[in-house]
Amino acid sequence: MKRFHILLCTILTAFFACKQDQLKPISGDKTPPNPIMNPTVIGMAGAAEISYSLPDDQNLSYVRAEFEINGVKKEAKSSYFKRSVRVEGFGDTAEHTVTLYAVSRAEVASSPVQVRVKPLPPAIWKVYKSLDVAEAFGGLQVKFSNEDRGKIVIVTLLYDPAAKEWRNVNNFYYGLDSGRFTVRGLQPVKQQFGIYIKDRWDNKSDTLRFELTPIYEEELDKSKFMSAMKKKYPIPQVAPLPKTPGVKIVEPGNLSSWPIDNMWNGIIGNEGYHTTENKDVPVWIPIDLGVKAVISRYKIWQRQAAYIYNHGNPHEWELWGTNTPTDVNSWVKLDHQIMEKPSGLPLGQNSNEDIDAAAAGQEYELPVGTPAVRYIAWKHIDSWAAVDGIIGHLHISEIAIWGQIKK
Known part of the structure; x- marks a missing residue:
């Protein structure tokens, strides 16, 4: 016991002595150095x-x-x-x-x-001068350049005529050399907006003021979505979906606990739709939207947790559409995407930004002029764990689709 007491005192003395030393200047020499x-x-x-x-x-x-x-x-x-x-x-x-x-x-x-x-113009002013604003579905789209790669915040304001004041509707944080973002959830009426740029030192640019009318859109009712694979009508399960010459279209099927209906049940997490495994690609997944609509945008949520940007989560795909699904020649390609990881890190490594983006869902906007369709088919080209591979599988936790419903 005596030896333990001595050892403990020695450790405590050394600890507090070091802690006290850290508060003192490294040297006791008070002679001022010569100037630079x-x-x-x-x-x-x-x-x-x-x-x-x-x-x-x-x-x-x-x-x-x-x-x-x-x-x-x-x-x-x-x-x-x-x-x-x-x-x-x-x-x-x-x-x-x-x-x-x-x-x-x-x-x-x-x-x-x-x-x-005498500093050169700060990044906020260059970004401000580069702003390009246009109406978008459900809001407005902002494009800009940031050649100095300044850490900036682009603040979007909306004027409230009833309260006679400006209110903040969006903050977009950025640090790369160029970018764009879309502000959603706005009414399709002419409104007055403002945009200014600020940095981490709270320097602010002037406010760009403008009027525009967001394009009308609404989220399609997921309760009307139907699985053509499950119903087997009106879209056949395999043919006559649009065909790729020389490539066999295979039936994707699903794991018993991961039916396709999970892809629009409103639950985001470690569940969803999961095809059977070891399938030749491409795999076609046909869906009846229940209404005819011009699709403005769609958002997908990957299978979450340890699976993001990995395993069977989608990496490259196409979206096709038609109104006469039994006619193989009626299908048109609506979109083609390759999912990008915000950080650019290799497979199996995810940053906080990657995790946040996957949790928020990846959104993809279709171009103006996209035809109205009732039936869509997701063409699965490859997943993250089988990039450029000839076999693989797909899982998606959730999908949401917006557009303009047509008669």
């Missing part, structure tokens, strides 16, 4: 890179840059291994003063050296 020399400035988008020569001082730890953005004091640091420091977050192209200090291991600063920096 020969500063030069290169303006960048919303930022500036300041290069300099370091003093010959063995006690030097880092260089600190102090500046202000929108009246708020900011600082940036760079270790003595580097010969430059980056100051960023400027929302304009005016000249700004940056004060540089060489700082010792004892946290003693040198005399200040001031430089003037």
Whole structure:
């Protein structure tokens, strides 16, 4: 017991001594270092890179840059291994003063050296000037470029004439060189909208104001969907679906606990429709929508949990449609897609962004001019675990379809 007590005291003493040491400067030498020399400035988008020569001082730890953005004091640091420091977050192209200090291991600063920096236009303004807005089914679509790859937020506003105020309807976060997004769920009447760009330093662009009328659409009633494979009418189970020359169309079938009706039962998770396995591809899955409609868009949810972007979840497919399913020549291709993983990571590796996208469902919009159809057929080309393979299977947790119902 005595030996244990001594050992415990030794460990505690060492722990608290280390913890206390971490709060102290690395050195006790209070001599201030010499200042940095020969500063030069290169303006960048919303930022500036300041290069300099370091003093010959063995006690030097880092260089600190102090500046202000929108009246708020900011600082940036760079270790003595580097010969430059980056100051960023400027929302304009005016000249700004940056004060540089060489700082010792004892946290003693040198005399200040001031430089003037003139940033280039920040990313928010380039994105703002690139905005391209158009009406879309159920809302509006925004396209833009972001050549500086700034971490931006595109904020969409809708004017409420009753309350006489603007309200936020969508925030889109982005950091790549170009992109687009669609705001949905808006009434098909002329409305006034606004869009502005902001960054993580709360710099904001002007607000682009415009009027447009979202295109009418509604979600098709899933209770009217019917499985042609189950009903065997009016779409035959195999032929005469559109044929690929030299390729046999096989009956997909389903695992007993994964019937096709699960694909539109409103439940998203580790269940859904699952074909039988080891099928030659392509596999055709015909569905009666119950109504004739111009399909504007559809959303699919993968089988969730460990199966996302893997196993039998769809990777490449086509969507076909017709109003006379018994006529093999009446089928037209409505869409062709290859699912993309947001992160671009290889099979079996998923980022948080990948997981969130799979949970939210992947949405695909059909072009304007798509014909109205009542019967569709999903042509399964390959799954994530059998990319470019000749055999495989398919599972989908849920599908939802929007469009304009026609008589």
